[in-house]
Amino acid sequence: MGEGSATSLLDMEQGKAVCAGCNCPIRDKFLLRVNGGLWHEACVRCTMCGCSLKNTCFLRDHKLYCKRDYVE
Known part of the structure; x- marks a missing residue:
């Protein structure tokens, strides 16, 4: 999972937002912005464990972690 590049509001409105996690277009109603990337x-x-990160996430080497795996 890499860090996403900046996406303009116009690009998002035209459906050109790309997910920093899977590199596929984002057509969802809502976008999540994590560490400057859209997801x-x-x-x-x-x-590490694949659990969904709903409220918080931790970042190391451009990768997302839950608290438990981040501190290990």
Whole structure:
């Protein structure tokens, strides 16, 4: 999972937003912005255990982690 590039509001309105997690277009009604990248809600998951990161996430080397896996 890499860090996403900046996407203009016009690009988002035209459906050109690309998920930083899966690199697929985002056509969802809502976008999540994590560490400057745009994400599908379903793609915001811990790199180690795969759990969904709903409220908080931790970042190391451009990868997302849950708290438990981040501190290990």
